[in-house]
Amino acid sequence: MKKLVFILTVFLCSLHSYAAIHVSKVDPPCWYVGMKNPELQLMVYGEGIGDASVSVNYPGVTLSSTVKLESNNYLIVYLNLSKEVKPGKCPITFTQGKKKLVKAYELKARKKKGSDHTGFDASDALYLLMPDRFANGNPDNDIVPNMAESKVDRNDPNARHGGDLAGIEQNLDYFTDLGVTALWFTPVLENNMTGGSYHGYATTDYYKVDPRFGTNEEYRGLIEKSHQRGIKVVMDMIFNHCGVEHPWIKDMPSRDFFNNPDHQNKFVQTSFKLTPHVDPYASKYDFDQMNDGWFVTAMPDLNQKNPHIYKYLVQNSFWWIEYANIDGIRMDTYPYADYDAMSQWMKELNEEYPNYNTVGETWVTEPAYTAWWQKDSKLSAPQNSHLKTVMDFSFYDKMNTAKNEQTETWFKGLDRIYNNFVYDFLYPNPASILTFIENHDTDRFLGEGKNLPMLKQASVMLLTTRRIPQLYYGTEVMMNGTKAQSDGYVRKDFPGGWADDKENALTASGRTTQQNECYNFYKTLLNWRKGNDVIAKGDMVQFMVQNGVYAYARQYNGKTVFVMLNGTDKKTTLPLNFYKETIKESKQGKDILTGKMVQLEEELTMAPRESLVLEL
Known part of the structure; x- marks a missing residue:
């Protein structure tokens, strides 16, 4: 035997x-x-x-x-x-x-040299959209066999709704007509998660587009067709974490691939407080919790200090630039990842693609914090993030406070915006800051209301100041909502993106009178802005608030655009001698919003919440 x-x-x-x-x-x-x-x-x-x-x-x-x-x-x-x-x-x-x-x-x-890859800049206007929520161009991929989640329920704001890359491609003419020059999609990579994966921020395969959005080839084809229309595409990436259903969790290569890998017995969540990076008195405990804690239980924290993980992520970003010809990167949760690793990544990327651009999400509302993260900042020296573009959460915060106030000369209403720009001296490159009034993580600017004059005023500033502007999908047709119940309520489906929609805001005939007024406002401003060197490259001069009016000028090669905003609900009259250094001998200016000529005599009367964008 x-x-x-x-x-x-x-x-x-x-x-x-x-x-x-x-x-x-x-x-x-x-x-x-x-x-x-x-x-x-x-x-x-x-x-x-x-x-x-x-x-x-x-x-x-x-x-x-x-x-x-x-x-x-x-x-x-x-x-x-x-x-x-x-x-x-x-x-x-x-x-x-x-x-x-x-x-x-x-x-x-x-296909082309690294130096031939050009990124987005202040000449662009980015349009942020969520593929799952914009349009469903291919219902056949709504449910993919053998994937962890098979639910599609448009009545559930936190479920998948079926939007995809085909839906975006079928509506490229919409973006061309609107006048945006770049599309930023929330992440398109595979999120093979058991629930809540519609947003794309829990990656389970770094080299594969989620099949419910489409294929790698379809993604590449969409980018090519966007380029044919003069539209860039920015890819949303996440180096800080992956999805808990990633093979690296199911079969962990090594424990040091992750921070706090013993999550089943001892879960450590980040504090979400990003100040330890800049705090000269920060404790190691606070720094480690912020930096190494998991974002949520479904998003394991990757250890970028591990050289193999670091190399994997860097190569992945390069691969998508080469494979799909993306025009820029938006890096999610930027300060949560290891500073030295991210700095080295940016240095390598800038060397390989010197004319490229990456924007990092740095969600703190103090300008000094944001400036600390920008490439060549003296505030962080001798460290250098090499990150060319940062996000202006200060502008977002102040604008969303100002919209509920009457403008006064001391920190109320649009005076908050004046003071926001005062701190541009902190930034190495103020023209390379991405600004916005809302995004997929915030309440809609309109909240639950429809205050179109205030939306127009905020958007004028967004699209004419010394920044890279980012719009959020549907704002141009007055989509609203708040996060009071869940994030899904600020990520609603674009009306008309589904075949059975009763409303279709993708066409003029399908929009209401007020929606068309809003859409045409954005269309006028965006198409005027396109190729406009005064806005893309010009200097900025701002004036302190006078009689409730905030005013500033953009100037380039002898041309001037003068913006005047009545930040009150009352009619106001103001002497124009305040602005003599900008107006000079001009007797009139063309308002690009209405096409009308505005007389610039001794004084000017403005209607409540009126916005003027004058070419002198």
């Missing part, structure tokens, strides 16, 4: 040794020759692949090292690509005893 058992054991071991090596995934799925950094990391996943040895036989490619991880189902392979390496299929051989597997890894030619 013992002899029989021995024979069977030897036989089974023999079968195992001749079984095929299995590799189920390699990230990135392909790479591009001619990058400045010759190092390429391949993360290989397959049962027992950690036991394999690796060899490479391709001209110009050498094996640098292999790294085994705690899970034997992962193997990290580092290759070196010389400057002479040519596009083609690079054979990579995995060997385990007598078993052998050859994978043909594709090296592709770059």
Whole structure:
């Protein structure tokens, strides 16, 4: 009997040794020759692949090292690509005893040089939309078999509603007519989560578009068609965390891939208080909780200090630039990730793509905090984030307070906006700040109301000051809502994006009279702004509030745009000698909002909440 058992054991071991090596995934799925950094990391996943040895036989490619991880189902392979390496299929051989597997890894030619990739800037107007909530162009992908969540329920504000990339593509003419020059989608990558994944911020595959939105090819095709219309596309990325259903959680490569990996026994949540980065008196306890705590239980905190995770994320950002030709990156929860790692990423990205742009979400309403994060800031020296664009939460905060006030000369109403811009001296580059009055994480500017004059006034400032403006989908047709019940109420479906919608705000005939007034206001301002160097490049001169009016000028190459805003609910008259240095000898100005000529005599009377954008 013992002899029989021995024979069977030897036989089974023999079968195992001749079984095929299995590799189920390699990230990135392909790479591009001619990058400045010759190092390429391949993360290989397959049962027992950690036991394999690796060899490479391709001209110009050498094996640098292999790294085994705690899970034997992962193997990290580092290759070196010389400057002479040519596009083609690079054979990579995995060997385990007598078993052998050859994978043909594709090296592709770059479509354009890194310096030819240009990002968004102050000449652009970004339009933020949520793919799940804008339009459903392909109902067949609403439910995808074998994915964790199969629910589509438009009556549930926190469920998936079925919007997709096809819906966006089918409405590109809408964006062209409106006059926006860049689209920012909330994340489009796979969120194979059991619930609440419509927003896209819980990634489960960094190299795959969520099938309920479409395919990688459809994403790339949408970007190409956007470019044909002169519209850029900004990709929303998240380095701070992934989704809890990510394979890295189900089969953890190594515990140090995550901060606080023992989440099942001891969950550590971030404090959401971002000040320890800049606080000279911050305790280590407060810093670590903010930086290393998980965002929520469904979003594990990645450890960017781990060199393999860091390299994986950096390559992923480069890959999407090369593969899909995206025109910029919006990085979610920027201060929650490791500062040194993010700084190095930005440095590498700026070196590879010197004319590119990334905006980081830095949600603190104090200008000094935001300025601390911008590239070349003296406030953070000798540290340097290398982050070109930061988000102006100060403007958002002050504008949403001012909208409920009457403007006075001391910090009420639009005087808050005047004082917001006073602190531009803190920024290395004020023209590279992204500003907004609302986004997918805030109440809608209109709240539950329909105050169109105040919306127009806020939007005039948004689109004419020295900033990069960002609009939120549907504001142009007066979509409103608050987060009092849940985030879903500020992320409603765009009316007309679904075939069975009773209202269709995508067409003039489907909009109400007030919606068309709002839409046409934005259309006029945005199309006038497009290609306007005075707004994109001009200096700014602002005047202290006089008689309830906040005024400022944009000036470039002898041209002047003069903006006047009555921040009160009353008619007001003011002497124009306040603004003589800007108006000079001009006797009139063309209001681009109405097309009418405005006389600039000794004084000017403005209607309640009137906005004037005058070309002198």
